[in-house]
Amino acid sequence: MIAPSIIKDLARIVGKENILADLKDLLAYSYDATMRQEMPDVIVFPRNTEHVSAIMKLAHREKIAVVPRGAGTNLSGGTIPVKGGIVLEISRMNRILEINTADRRAVVEPGVINLDLQNALAPLGYFYPPDPASQKTSTMGGNIGENAGGPLCLRYGVTSKYVFGMEVVLADGEVINIGDYVEDFPGYDLRGLFIGSEGMLGIATKLILHIIPKPEASRTMLAIFDRLEDCSQAVSDIIGAGIVPGAIELLDQKMCQVIEQSVKAGYPTDAAGILLIEVAGLANALEKQVQEISQFCQKNNARELRIAQTNAERDAIWAGRRGAFGSVARICPPYIVCDGTVPRDKLPAALHKVGEIAEKYKVLIVNVAHAGDGNLHPLILFDVNKPEEHETAKKAGDDILDACIAMGGTISGEHGIGLEKMNAMRHMFDPSDMAAMRRVKHVFDPDDIFNPGKMFPPEAEAVLPKEKGAAR
Amino acid sequence: MPTMAEELEQTLQLCNKCGLCLPGCPTYRVTGIEWASARGRVALLRSALLDKKLDLNDLNEQIFNCLTCNGCTEHCPPGVPTGEIIFRVRQELLRQKGQPWIQRLLFQKLLPNPEMLYKASRLLRLADVTGLRTLARKTGLTKLVGDAGKAEAMVPKVPASEGLDAVKRMVKNIDKPKHHVAYFVGCYAPSFAPERAAATIRVLNKNQVEVAVPDFVCCGLPAAGYGDMESAKNLARKNIEIASEMNIDAIVTPCASCSSYLKDYVKLLADDPKWAEKAKEFAGKVKDISEFLVDIGLNTEMGELKRKVTFHDPCHLVHYQKIKDQPRTILKSIPGVEFVEMGEADMCCGAAGSYAFKNYDLSQKVLERKMGNVARTGADTLVSSCPACIMQLACGVNQQKLPVTVLEIVELLDEAYRNAKGND
Numbered sequence A: 001m002i003a004p005s006i007i008k009d010l011a012r013i014v015g016k017e018n019i020l021a022d023l024k025d026l027l028a029y030s031y032d033a034t035m036r037q038e039m040p041d042v043i044v045f046p047r048n049t050e051h052v053s054a055i056m057k058l059a060h061r062e063k064i065a066v067v068p069r070g071a072g073t074n075l076s077g078g079t080i081p082v083k084g085g086i087v088l089e090i091s092r093m094n095r096i097l098e099i100n101t102a103d104r105r106a107v108v109e110p111g112v113i114n115l116d117l118q119n120a121l122a123p124l125g126y127f128y129p130p131d132p133a134s135q136k137t138s139t140m141g142g143n144i145g146e147n148a149g150g151p152l153c154l155r156y157g158v159t160s161k162y163v164f165g166m167e168v169v170l171a172d173g174e175v176i177n178i179g180d181y182v183e184d185f186p187g188y189d190l191r192g193l194f195i196g197s198e199g200m201l202g203i204a205t206k207l208i209l210h211i212i213p214k215p216e217a218s219r220t221m222l223a224i225f226d227r228l229e230d231c232s233q234a235v236s237d238i239i240g241a242g243i244v245p246g247a248i249e250l251l252d253q254k255m256c257q258v259i260e261q262s263v264k265a266g267y268p269t270d271a272a273g274i275l276l277i278e279v280a281g282l283a284n285a286l287e288k289q290v291q292e293i294s295q296f297c298q299k300n301n302a303r304e305l306r307i308a309q310t311n312a313e314r315d316a317i318w319a320g321r322r323g324a325f326g327s328v329a330r331i332c333p334p335y336i337v338c339d340g341t342v343p344r345d346k347l348p349a350a351l352h353k354v355g356e357i358a359e360k361y362k363v364l365i366v367n368v369a370h371a372g373d374g375n376l377h378p379l380i381l382f383d384v385n386k387p388e389e390h391e392t393a394k395k396a397g398d399d400i401l402d403a404c405i406a407m408g409g410t411i412s413g414e415h416g417i418g419l420e421k422m423n424a425m426r427h428m429f430d431p432s433d434m435a436a437m438r439r440v441k442h443v444f445d446p447d448d449i450f451n452p453g454k455m456f457p458p459e460a461e462a463v464l465p466k467e468k469g470a471a472r
Numbered sequence B: 001m002p003t004m005a006e007e008l009e010q011t012l013q014l015c016n017k018c019g020l021c022l023p024g025c026p027t028y029r030v031t032g033i034e035w036a037s038a039r040g041r042v043a044l045l046r047s048a049l050l051d052k053k054l055d056l057n058d059l060n061e062q063i064f065n066c067l068t069c070n071g072c073t074e075h076c077p078p079g080v081p082t083g084e085i086i087f088r089v090r091q092e093l094l095r096q097k098g099q100p101w102i103q104r105l106l107f108q109k110l111l112p113n114p115e116m117l118y119k120a121s122r123l124l125r126l127a128d129v130t131g132l133r134t135l136a137r138k139t140g141l142t143k144l145v146g147d148a149g150k151a152e153a154m155v156p157k158v159p160a161s162e163g164l165d166a167v168k169r170m171v172k173n174i175d176k177p178k179h180h181v182a183y184f185v186g187c188y189a190p191s192f193a194p195e196r197a198a199a200t201i202r203v204l205n206k207n208q209v210e211v212a213v214p215d216f217v218c219c220g221l222p223a224a225g226y227g228d229m230e231s232a233k234n235l236a237r238k239n240i241e242i243a244s245e246m247n248i249d250a251i252v253t254p255c256a257s258c259s260s261y262l263k264d265y266v267k268l269l270a271d272d273p274k275w276a277e278k279a280k281e282f283a284g285k286v287k288d289i290s291e292f293l294v295d296i297g298l299n300t301e302m303g304e305l306k307r308k309v310t311f312h313d314p315c316h317l318v319h320y321q322k323i324k325d326q327p328r329t330i331l332k333s334i335p336g337v338e339f340v341e342m343g344e345a346d347m348c349c350g351a352a353g354s355y356a357f358k359n360y361d362l363s364q365k366v367l368e369r370k371m372g373n374v375a376r377t378g379a380d381t382l383v384s385s386c387p388a389c390i391m392q393l394a395c396g397v398n399q400q401k402l403p404v405t406v407l408e409i410v411e412l413l414d415e416a417y418r419n420a421k422g423n424d
């Protein structure tokens, strides 16, 4: 609990109308998109950098925990205030400050919603490539906090590739600028530290983003396979041949069945797996790519290949993929999304392993994967009214992540560590790796007030990492 | 009898807190506050009803500032019906606290009786002509009544008409009618916009539809919106009875709220063995006017209209009845009309029935957002299909001094038919 005088001080900084501290307020900010819940002491809505800085000076002086929060859609417990304190909600800092197509940049406040930025760019013929499935809701600050990615990231790369620079408020309230308006600048490149730091090193208050022109044209196809191995081999062949599709998404049979129950995207329900492949670029270069991709699919025994001829057909192919999580939610609202990455050629083995784990724990697991970059999202279903099933599902999730690590992969493609994957960090990093990260945290936040209790497992319990795959 | 908590438990558990509803929730978009979103409202109701961490009465604001626009459910993967949950909870609060006298008067006395309703609207008219309105404003009387006072500017000027009887007199016999419908006029048009009722009848006639205007009473939605289900059911029974005595193909209304609620009679009377079947039959005949016109094949013999038009989707049309294409089909088939889609066309305008009167400030913020979207289209005509929306939108256009005319879709159609060759 923080003293009532602190709440008064906060109100003096941002104004009464930008503070919430009743029981109902605290409850409303006690959760995120995971199943966890912890109570904060107060919620503050800064309007500008000066507010954020003043709040941090106060928190620094009084040693109060501060949790930066965007839309609270993270899937890792990243905004759960485990140590109480201040939830610093950036949703009211939501202005697009500048769009400069000549310099290919957009300057935004962190509360801007990803899709709102896209909508502002579209009429100018530009876009911002990272496209998390939560883009209608999630904020740019949250995207940077988690280094978000999406289907387009195979071709374009994740958030970290699209941040030129940022204004950040540090734990003691100091305001710094990192990066610049250009790619190459003198001195340390601190952007890599802050992007994906899950609100533990500082609060971004302004972002300078890299925007790019929309490709002239795109082609979308759907390839259907009777064996998952063939599916994955086709992916490897396509990428191995130097083709860089805009996206390659893999969905397994159970996933297709679930999707067809609600979306009716026309996916087969009897095939082992399907690939959604999209290429984009100059119109006259695309035809050749489509042909090459078709050949690789045929070579790998694709039983059918559909190439969208109209926008409506393209939308139908994507509608199923976009509705994937939703379709699962419809039959089982609380599901666990695993997020692991393996080297591309290990994808079939990884999916096979997921099948074994499902068998072992007797849980239903359906798979979608950003196949192009080996990022798996097995979705584990369970009954919310049976706590023991939730536990079993969590165990299955841990096993899957361990399996990814054993294959030389990582435990997070894009959803962050937060609380959900804290323990898996031990399996990923040597104590010395982790100690180096903790030292970085200590430099920027010696009192551990920024989003405490996340990412690193408690030190006392640190154990040796499991056997790691040879590839790492 | 199960308690409300037991009744709602399963539904509340459906929410997996993914947050995809947030962009569809107008009150969240304009405040940025979690509990002003569907996810937040559901989470707090869960805390109150299931976890018993809160008293339901602490959530008055969250329960009553929901627009019940259903924009959230549209975006929600498991399809949590937050609007329905809110309705149910309002009902419970009403049961516990009783209804304020003014609502009792409105729902139980005025709305079941077209004549009384008409007389009440005459009082407003009287206030207009006698200058009492200005007096009230000057003396600060409007301030005393709080938010409802601020909303005073929204109450439309009452034209001199004579209520439903006047609408009945607009009915004409037509040659070789292909369809026979009962026109559900709704509460608004007879008192405040008789010219719109006239336009509706002319448009239907132009489509070879013969129109009858029976003595329907209020659809029941306002009462239900404030939790008075008994009044809503009584109104429903009365309407069903009236329709059952008529020989008609459809019950047509240009009011999206009415058509949506009339279709909902099925649910409303599901537990009433005497009425459940009749309610189904009744609801099966109800059609929104755009839905009906597109169904029967719109008569496109129209004259040219030089207008740049954008359309605001009423929540009761797009979210409640999933009617989105028909109004656009109609607008695009009017010669000369340039149709432009606005951003967030299906986001609530903040009217939500009488919401604007009770939550004035929030309603205004939602309206300002809507006006921004309208202005960005550069349209000169803003069309919608719900009297409450029209009233709210006209108010917004006035406040922002936009060079935009606000029209019901039937008014625009009427204009196009009047411009047709061979008409003078």
Ligand SMILES: Cc1cc2nc3c(=O)[nH]c(=O)nc-3n(C[C@H](O)[C@H](O)[C@H](O)COP(=O)(O)OP(=O)(O)OC[C@H]3O[C@@H](n4cnc5c(N)ncnc54)[C@H](O)[C@@H]3O)c2cc1C
Residues within 6 Å of the ligand: A032, A033, A067, A068, A069, A070, A071, A072, A073, A074, A075, A078, A079, A090, A110, A131, A132, A133, A134, A137, A138, A139, A140, A141, A142, A143, A144, A145, A146, A147, A148, A149, A150, A151, A197, A198, A199, A200, A202, A203, A204, A205, A325, A414, A415, A416, A451, B017, B018, B019, B020
């Ligand atoms: C249905 C669904 C689908 C999803 N799909 C994807 C997907 O395809 N790809 C993907 O990558 N993720 C996905 N996610 C996860 C989530 O949406 C992303 O992690 C998103 O980036 C979080 O944004 P947010 O605004 O909700 O941030 P929050 O959840 O509020 O915060 C996320 C983290 O960022 C920190 N943070 C927030 N703002 C700031 C700031 N201004 N400065 C510093 N730190 C800050 C927080 O402290 C927290 O640690 C999905 C989630 C859901 C529910």
